[in-house]
Amino acid sequence: MKKLSSLLALILAVTFTVTACGVSQDTSAPASSSEAAKTLPLKVATLAQIDAWPLIDSVQEGKAEEYGLSIGDKDILTFDSGMEAVEGIPAKAFTVADVGQLPAVMAATRYQAKIVGIAAEESAANAILARTDSPVFNEGNAADAVRGSTVLVTSVSSAHQLLVAWLEEMGLTEADITVRTVEQQTAISAFEAGDGDFLVLWSPALYRGLDKGFKVVKTAADLNLPSYMFYLVPKDLSADESEAVARMLAMVDSRVDQYQAGGADTEKSIAAFFKSYAGMDISLADVKEELTRHRIFHIDEQLELFDNGSVEKALTAAADQQLAEEKLKADEVDAAKAVHFYIDKSFLEIAKTYAK
Secondary structure (H helix, E strand, O other), X not given: OOOOOHHHXXXXXXXXXXXXXXXXXXXXXXXXXXXXXXXXXXXXXXXXXXXXXXXXXXXXXXXXXXXXXXXXXXXXXXXXXXXXHHOOOOOOOOOEEEEEHHHHHHHHHHHOOEEEEEEEEOHHHEEEXXXXXXXXXXXXXXXXXXXXXXXXXXXXXXXXXXXXXXXXXXXXXXXXXXXXXXXXXXXXXXXXXXXXXXXXXXXXXXXXXXXXXXXXXXXOXXXXXOOEEEEEEOOOOOHHHHHHHHHHHHHHHOOHHHHHHOOHHHHHHHHHHHHHHHOOOOOHHHHHHHHHHOEOOOXXXXXXXXXXXXXXXXXXXXXXXXXXXXXXXXXXXXXXXXXXXXXXXXXXXXXXXXXX
């Protein structure tokens, strides 16, 4: 790893305190340059989707060592949904997790987990699907085709938030339909076998649904519904754990230009990632489309999204939905809103000092 300057050592030696969206968050940082130079272990929780590629590919290419990180295969935990990862917080199963905005809200309200970065914005990658002969595609009132139907969706997920928004657009609620909560892969198999009328997926499972001939009814992007993937950390991290997360954010930042530019080499790398990491065969055409459906951001872009209120607005909407569905209590939501959902920009600010 590049030798730190005396100025950077001084920065990292002071208290890790930055005001985040009006909230002052304190996290202890290393106390000396020798501590800053040591290799730090990191355990990461992710979902098997494209926003994990910058991290996983960097680790596979040996970039972690350049940032003073030790991340082995056993240190990368893969979950089917964000809520599965969040449930690992009490057991300290990971140091940092990449989850969607509904699981992030649950983590903030239940466990006071901090939101420290933005892994992606994926509104175009969340979609409601139907069979091609569904009456929803006919001219007329879509609500009539949806009322009384059965929808397969993963609970406490971006897909579930999309379902609620879609129903609201038509003047309906979940009381007007039957909701079956099921994980994505099981839902796809059930839907293919004739179960349900609508299926709500996010990528890469979305492409499996499309490959089977199902047709998109609406995406979150169609409804102007932001859908963020966030990096979150448990409260009370140690100084070393906090610095390790900041270094990881810097390492991920180093791959953003390549991701945004796309190209044949990047598309092949991402296809290989899905094969080895997610166990999915994704065509290069689907990878090319996935690059447009998932947006990832440089550190400064993430900070701007925190500063301009976009993130907090999305988190507030997600929390209000969970409150309406009685998955959260009013006092829990009010407490999280009062501290801006524990948004902590200090990790990104420190990551900027490591950016290459």
